[in-house]
Amino acid sequence: MARIFRFHQHGGPEVLRIETVDVAPPARGEVQIRARALGLNRADALLRRGTYIETATFPSGLGLEAAGIVEAVGEGVAGFAPGDAVSIVPPRSMVRSPAHAELATFPVDLIVKHPRELSFEAAAAVWMQYLTAYGALVDIAGLGRGDVVAITAASSSVGLAAIQIANRIGAIPVALTRTSAKRHALHEAGAAHVIASAEEDIRLRLEEIAGANGVRMVLDAVGGPAFEPLTAAMAPGGILLEYGGLSPEPTPFPLFNVLTKSLVLRGYLVHEITGDAARLARAKAFILDGLADGSLKPIIARTFRFEDIVEAHRFLESNEQFGKIVVTI
Template sequence: MARVVRFHRLGGPEVLQIETVNVPPPARGEVQIRVKALGLNRAEALLRAGTYIETATFPSGLGLEAAGTVEVVGEDVTGVMPGEAVSIVPPVSMVRWPAYGELATFPAELVVKHPSELGFEAAAAAWMQYLTAFGALVDIAGLGRGEAVVITAASSSVGLAAIQIANRIGARPIAVTRSSIKRRSLLDVGAADVIASTEQDIRSRLQDTAGSDGVRVVFDAVGGPAFEPLTAAMTPGGILIEYGGLSPEPTPFPLFHVLSKSLILRGYLVHEILRDPARLARAKAFILDGLSDGTLKPIIARTFPFEEIVEAHRFLESNTQFGKIVVTI
């Protein structure tokens, strides 16, 4: 028996319940871990609310990131042993393999022995953010040394991961955030410049900071009216990678800029990296190297105990955090 988080209806954070259930042993090719820490993601709030790309089946578990120790290994599993410290590459389906619980089971290929110096909290906060940012900036856009990259929602965990990855490869990250409140913090974590979108003109500021040639790569989680000034500041042949939709306002199609500059507007989900073994292997190698040498370091906004999972989700939806929210068990 183990405590898990489940919900029996769609709704706000209050629908989450901690329940004691029988957790079956791992099947062939699976690994069961005793969870020490969970990393929270907006996708989990969307699943809970019924607005995610995956549909909950009640009672539904949830959760995409965990770190802990190996409890039991299923048949045909090699490479990990009971007692070893591991973390989880996010599964494609959190309904099938939910992470929120004292015991959680995952496919063996998603179980990673992370650097021992990382610790469970940081390990639980690492994989989703770095895989998402790496897949966009390196795997798809081919961001190179010396290039500028615009990163919106820059104080989110993925935004901060993108700043760190850009710096690791020698690129120049330009952070876009709503107000100047987080400006100093973003500069401290490696942003080359910070644009406050509600206080400054994005297009003119990008032209000032990126130069007359414009920006080739934009990594956007917001959409909405900012599409027009972002694309206006892009270089011919540039690529805008959209991985979210945080803006409540409609997103206009910037037809003139797309046509005149031959821009690429590309939707992106981290699942395309997770489903491709070769691309995932390259991403894991880059991330593990960065975690080992310290160029990639998860930034944790706040830690909650397991018993306060509802409060943790409320904080997740407050949009006030700087970095990742972690829950410890």
């Protein structure tokens, strides 16, 4: 028996329940972990509200990130044993494989032995943010030394991971945030430049920063009217990767900018990386190396107790956080 977070209808944080369920032993090729910490993502709230790319089947679990101790291994599993400290690569479906539980089971290829010096709280804040940012900046865009990358929603966990990865490869991270409230914190987190999008002219500031070369890449989680000034400041042949849609306003297609600069605009999901064994292996190696040398360091906004999951989700939806929200068990 183990406790798990579930909801029986779509709605706000108040629909979440802590329920006790039977947990089957791991099948062949699976690893069961006893969680010590859980990482929250905006996708959790979207699934709960019924606006995610995946549809919940009630009663539904949720969650994409966890870290803990191996409880048991299934037949055919090599390299892991009960007692190992591990974290998980986000599963493709949190409905079929919800991570937010005391005891959860995953395919062995999603299990990672993280560095010993990493706490469970930090380990639960690693894989979604760094895999998402790595896949965009390094795997797809091929960002290099001296390239300027504009990062929207920069105070999110993915935004902060992108800043750290950009610095690790020698690129120039420009953080976009709505107001100046988080400007200092973003500079402290490694942003070379910070633009308050509600207070400054986005195109003008990006052009001042990038100069004649223009912005090589945009990593965007927002969409909306900012597409026009963002693409206007991009370099010829630049790439904009869209991995979210936070803006409630329509997103115009910047036809003139795309045509005159031969820009690439495309959607992106972390599943592109996690669903490809070779790409995932390269990503894990890059991230583990960065964790080991200190160039990658998860920033945790706040931790909550397992019993306070409703409050944790309320904080998640407040947009007040700077970094990852973690729930401890």
